[in-house]
Amino acid sequence: MLRHVVMFRWTDDVDDAHVAAITEALSALPASIPSIRAYRFGADVAVNDGNFNFVVTADFDDVDGYVAYRDHPEHLAMIDRLIKGHVAERAAVQFEAGA
Numbered sequence: 113m114l115r116h117v118v119m120f121r122w123t124d125d126v127d128d129a130h131v132a133a134i135t136e137a138l139s140a141l142p143a144s145i146p147s148i149r150a151y152r153f154g155a156d157v158a159v160n161d162g163n164f165n166f167v168v169t170a171d172f173d174d175v176d177g178y179v180a181y182r183d184h185p186e187h188l189a190m191i192d193r194l195i196k197g198h199v200a201e202r203a204a205v206q207f208e209a210g211a
Contacts, residue, residue, distance in 0.1 A: 113149070114172045115209035119164035121201035130198065131155055131166065137190040138168065144186045147177030164203065171209065178206060
């Protein structure tokens with residue numbers, strides 16, 4: 113299994129309504145992208161200073177499944193509409209995770 117993790121630190125213009133729109137858009141992706149096996153995301157709960165603001169984790173059977181998600185038109189459209197221009201910092205990793 114391949115796990116994709118991406119973390120965002122938003123720009124100052126991102127408010128709760130924008131995060132809600134991102135959450136709604138992300139919620140729709142698993143129904144459209146069959147290669148997603150598990151999909152979780154959410155805002156940081158602000159327990160520790162310096163954390164990123166938001167995280168997405170996604171599990172796939174293999175690299176091909178991840179690439180299908182990464183390049184899927186609905187995923188790319190969501191990024192263009194809600195993510196681009198609103199990210200101060202991004203970190204991502206894909207790794208082999210145990211079943």
